[in-house]
Amino acid sequence: MAIDGRGKVAVVTGASSGIGRQTALALARAGFDVGVGARRKERLADLVDEIARESGKAAYAAELDVTSAASIDAFVEGVIRHFGKVHVLVNNAGKALGRAPVETADEADWQEMLDTNVMGLMRMTKRFLPHIAASGDGHIVNLGSIAGHESYAGGSVYCATKFAVRAITEALRHELLGKPVRVTSIDPGMVETEFSLVRFHGDAAEATKVYQGVRPLTADDIADCIVFAVTRPAHVNIDEMIVTSIDQAGARVFNRRGTTS
Numbered sequence: 001m002a003i004d005g006r007g008k009v010a011v012v013t014g015a016s017s018g019i020g021r022q023t024a025l026a027l028a029r030a031g032f033d034v035g036v037g038a039r040r041k042e043r044l045a046d047l048v049d050e051i052a053r054e055s056g057k058a059a060y061a062a063e064l065d066v067t068s069a070a071s072i073d074a075f076v077e078g079v080i081r082h083f084g085k086v087h088v089l090v091n092n093a094g095k096a097l098g099r100a101p102v103e104t105a106d107e108a109d110w111q112e113m114l115d116t117n118v119m120g121l122m123r124m125t126k127r128f129l130p131h132i133a134a135s136g137d138g139h140i141v142n143l144g145s146i147a148g149h150e151s152y153a154g155g156s157v158y159c160a161t162k163f164a165v166r167a168i169t170e171a172l173r174h175e176l177l178g179k180p181v182r183v184t185s186i187d188p189g190m191v192e193t194e195f196s197l198v199r200f201h202g203d204a205a206e207a208t209k210v211y212q213g214v215r216p217l218t219a220d221d222i223a224d225c226i227v228f229a230v231t232r233p234a235h236v237n238i239d240e241m242i243v244t245s246i247d248q249a250g251a252r253v254f255n256r257r258g259t260t261s
Contacts, residue, residue: 002231003233004031005030005087005088006032007031008032008087009079009083009086009088010024010032010034010035011086011088011089011090012024012034012035012090013037013038013066013090013091013093014037014092014093014094015038015061015092016039016043016047017038017040017043017193018193018194019188019223020038020092022219022222022223023090023222023226023227024047024051025050026220026223026224026227027090027227028054028055029054029055030231031055032087033083034057034059034060035082035083036048036059036060036061037061037075041061041062041063044061044062044063045061047059047061060079060082060083062074063075064093066116066120066121067112067119072120072123072124073127076124080131085131086128086138087132087135087138088132088138088140089139089140090226091121091140093120094121094161095116095199096158096195096199097109097198097199098154098199098201099154102156105157113158114157117158117164118161118164118165118168121142121168122168125140129181132181133179136180137180137234138181139184139229139230140169140172140182140184141185141186142183142184142186143185143222144165144186144187145162145165146187146250146251147159147162148163149187149242150251150252151163166185166187166240169183169184169185169240173237173239180234182234182236183239184229184230184238184241185240186222186225186229186241186243187240187241187243188217188221188222189217189242189243189251190244190248190254191217191221191222192218196210213254213256214248214254214255214256215245216247217243225241
């Protein structure tokens with residue numbers, strides 16, 4: 001039985017596009033009040049307008065750079081001041097940068113992925129956790145990846161960050177056992193968003209190649225999974241959900257126009 005989000009507050013990071021944006025919209029439709037943050041603050045205004053049109057709710061939106069402890073602190077303070085409570089945190093902010101092998105990879109890319117995907121997620125969780133636990137019905141949802149289950153050439157550090165997300169999620173579940181906080185990892189395969197455009201540093205031609213001949217998942221597909229997880233009865237925890245397109249059978253195994261690659 002699904003439980004709607006009326007009276008509850010959900011926070012989504014990396015909400016300016018892709019999975020984060022669609023998750024914020026889907027949560028608002030499910031009845032949640034929504035707080036959203038992203039580096040590209042100018043995009044959040046359109047999201048807030050769309051949430052209001054679709055759900056009649058006024059979302060809280062503020063700039064958020066999860067690589068900056070000061071930015072995180074300011075965002076958390078703003079959310080709590082606005083809503084007074086938080087039930088759900090969706091740690092969506094994350095990125096992949098580059099596909100070079102270890103021998104030639106840009107170390108700055110490594111650092112940015114670690115700061116965003118690991119330290120950002122941990123800091124957001126640490127800051128919000130007291131409020132989530134105090135809600136009496138809390139939930140932390142971490143966006144992992146199939147790359148957190150299976151590594152591939154050219155993805156060493158990105159995969160390492162997603163293996164870390166998986167480990168952090170599991171450790172949190174142990175640490176919070178007996179408290180009113182559920183912990184879930186949603187681990188998508190290929191999803192067509194701005195992910196590849198960011199990974200290839202804005203090279204649209206390279207980004208397009210990633211999805212050629214494949215029916216990838218959409219951001220809405222993953223948003224549906226997140227809403228499903230957070231609207232289960234309070235005693236039901238979806239520990240982990242690996243989600244792929246029918247055209248994908250592993251981190252690097254795809255059916256492209258009838259051929260497996």
